[in-house]
Amino acid sequence: MKKITLQYFAVLREQSGCSEERLETDAATPAELYEEVRTRHGFTLPLSMLRVAVNEEFRDWASPLESSDRVVFIPPVAGG
Amino acid sequence: MQPFAFSTLPIDTARGREALADPACGGYATFEGWVRDHNEGRAVQRLEYEAYAALAEREGERIVAEAVAKYGVQHAACIHRIGDLELGEMAVWVGVSSRHRAEAFAACRYIIDEVKHRVPIWKKEHYVDGDSGWVNCERCAQPGDHESHADHAATPAPARLHGQDHAHAHAQSHAAPDYSRQIALPEVGAAGQRRLRAGSVLVIGAGGLGVPVLQYLAAAGVGRIGIVDADSVDASNLHRQPLYGVADIGKAKATVAAARLRALNPEATFAVHAERAGAGNLVDWLARYDLVVDCSDNFATKFTVNDAAVILGKPAVFASVYQYEGQLQVYLPRADWPCLRCLWPEAPRDGLVGNCAQAGVLGPVPATLGALQAMQALKLLLELPVESAPALHVFDLLGMHWRTLKAARNPACDHSPRELQTDAIDPAALELEFPTLAAARASGLTLIDIREPWERAMDDPAGRIEWHLPLSAFLQGSTALPREGRYLIACAHGVRSLALAGRLRALGFTSVYSLAGGLAAVDA
Numbered sequence: 001m002k003k004i005t006l007q008y009f010a011v012l013r014e015q016s017g018c019s020e021e022r023l024e025t026d027a028a029t030p031a032e033l034y035e036e037v038r039t040r041h042g043f044t045l046p047l048s049m050l051r052v053a054v055n056e057e058f059r060d061w062a063s064p065l066e067s068s069d070r071v072v073f074i075p076p077v078a079g080g
Numbered sequence: 081m082q083p084f085a086f087s088t089l090p091i092d093t094a095r096g097r098e099a100l101a102d103p104a105c106g107g108y109a110t111f112e113g114w115v116r117d118h119n120e121g122r123a124v125q126r127l128e129y130e131a132y133a134a135l136a137e138r139e140g141e142r143i144v145a146e147a148v149a150k151y152g153v154q155h156a157a158c159i160h161r162i163g164d165l166e167l168g169e170m171a172v173w174v175g176v177s178s179r180h181r182a183e184a185f186a187a188c189r190y191i192i193d194e195v196k197h198r199v200p201i202w203k204k205e206h207y208v209d210g211d212s213g214w215v216n217c218e219r220c221a222q223p224g225d226h227e228s229h230a231d232h233a234a235t236p237a238p239a240r241l242h243g244q245d246h247a248h249a250h251a252q253s254h255a256a257p258d259y260s261r262q263i264a265l266p267e268v269g270a271a272g273q274r275r276l277r278a279g280s281v282l283v284i285g286a287g288g289l290g291v292p293v294l295q296y297l298a299a300a301g302v303g304r305i306g307i308v309d310a311d312s313v314d315a316s317n318l319h320r321q322p323l324y325g326v327a328d329i330g331k332a333k334a335t336v337a338a339a340r341l342r343a344l345n346p347e348a349t350f351a352v353h354a355e356r357a358g359a360g361n362l363v364d365w366l367a368r369y370d371l372v373v374d375c376s377d378n379f380a381t382k383f384t385v386n387d388a389a390v391i392l393g394k395p396a397v398f399a400s401v402y403q404y405e406g407q408l409q410v411y412l413p414r415a416d417w418p419c420l421r422c423l424w425p426e427a428p429r430d431g432l433v434g435n436c437a438q439a440g441v442l443g444p445v446p447a448t449l450g451a452l453q454a455m456q457a458l459k460l461l462l463e464l465p466v467e468s469a470p471a472l473h474v475f476d477l478l479g480m481h482w483r484t485l486k487a488a489r490n491p492a493c494d495h496s497p498r499e500l501q502t503d504a505i506d507p508a509a510l511e512l513e514f515p516t517l518a519a520a521r522a523s524g525l526t527l528i529d530i531r532e533p534w535e536r537a538m539d540d541p542a543g544r545i546e547w548h549l550p551l552s553a554f555l556q557g558s559t560a561l562p563r564e565g566r567y568l569i570a571c572a573h574g575v576r577s578l579a580l581a582g583r584l585r586a587l588g589f590t591s592v593y594s595l596a597g598g599l600a601a602v603d604a
């Protein structure tokens with residue numbers, strides 16, 4: 001099990017009700033991790049509309065996750 | 081002789097006269113400023129002058145050169161004392177020689193006015209009662225100034241270096257803000273200030289982000305600013321757009337903003353574009369500016385701004401806010417720098433990301449992001465490094481986190497100029513109003529509720545509309561809706577349904593409509 005710190009922004013924060021959580025997961029990639037939390041929190045946005053950053057760097061959804069990674073899911077926002 | 085110099089010794093006017101003498105000149109005008117025995121009603125005993133010499137000399141030389149060029153005089157010079165001066169001593173001397181007297185007088189007047197206005201010199205007044213205080217002399221009446229300033233534009237309230245309580249009362253109006261406090265920064269300096277004045281910025285949107293951007297750019301002395309906003313001031317804007325007041329409600333934002341900014345800085349030029357930025361006008365507009373700051377509130381405009389910047393090879397400063405959060409990204413026209421589409425290959429459709437309800441926002445959130453945009457724009461104009469590496473900066477002002485997420489060029493994004501997105505289908509053609517759901521059904525349209533299951537469970541447990549296809553299912557591509565049907569889609573307030581209707585039309589659904597105002601607007 002990997003220990004991951006997850007941070008949520010914008011509508012993901014609203015839908016999950018938290019801006020950060022620590023979890024243990026078997027997810028091998030950010031894509032698998034998103035699928036896991038999407039089901040749990042009832043996220044409405046598909047992965048294709050989001051970007052993921054791991055350890056402060058944008059990553060591919062299929063890149064490998066390591067234990068103690070810091071993952072941020074970011075939806076685009078447009079308010080001005 | 082140097083055109084502008086500081087002197088710690090008494091000014092030798094005879095030498096000055098000699099240096100400016102020229103057989104071609106028929107006139108010689110001078111001005112002398114003396115230390116007088118009172119200021120602001122207080123008896124003055126002596127004065128001390130201090131200057132930021134390197135900066136002050138450069139600015140002084142520029143003023144003399146300007147006077148020579150402007151009035152076509154032969155020779156001009158100015159000497160300013162620094163150090164301790166007694167009453168009656170000469171603090172400043174200006175000399176001008178020219179073919180005719182009129183130009184000599186005018187140039188002499190120009191030099192002394194501009195020196196007072198622009199050159200960073202401070203004076204410490206020692207009063208007869210034993211007290212003393214520093215006074216910023218720029219644009220502040222100096223001892224020996226026996227002229228009235230009423231006939232020229234200069235003189236704001238002086239910046240006090242040390243808090244003395246006798247305020248100067250300056251009622252005169254000014255031609256421009258005093259930039260000395262930013263010129264004093266080594267990264268700005270007089271050369272930087274010239275860059276700002278020669279610079280031009282197009283600002284898209286004069287709302288929560290745009291207001292601070294416009295204010296700080298105008299205040300900093302950016303020479304030309306374009307303001308693009310099609311909206312009018314609404315009462316609900318004021319809490320986060322304090323450039324406007326209640327008396328402006330209903331007026332065009334771009335026009336009101338330009339008037340306010342002209343009052344802030346009459347020296348700058350403002351172009352008003354009170355229309356929506358789009359594929360049809362943006363490239364033409366942006367071609368006339370150095371860079372663009374995107375303060376719009378919708379994805380369609382942001383991506384159009386991105387495309388225009390990429391096509392023209394101009395920098396763009398983007399920001400967006402959502403409740404307590406903000407995102408900031410700078411695009412630079414460099415091969416290694418990501419654009420907005422590198423980050424978001426699938427340009428989001430407005431209304432499909434987020435909630436139906438109008439997102440709430442506290443004023444300082446867009447104000448913070450707007451101030452950061454202004455900072456990045458000024459750095460671009462000053463030719464300072466904008467950031468060490470391309471990044472999306474994500475701010476959470478509730479939790480007070482700032483994350484800098486490194487972004488790279490997306491190899492799948494070719495960055496080559498591409499067709500700008502055409503404007504979406506006119507929303508008016510997509511929306512239908514019905515007083516009741518029964519009336520909607522009677523129209524022959526098939527009703528679809530696209531709210532999420534949790535919303536429906538909370539607001540409408542009975543399920544007024546039988547067919548329930550949540551928007552999230554649409555977005556995940558897991559619905560198969562026959563294209564030939566005639567649909568009326570409904571959500572809580574009509575925002576998401578309108579966006580989805582636009583998307584479905586683009587996908588070939590010819591008879592899909594959105595319930596105007598959503599289910600909140602119809603009676604059961």
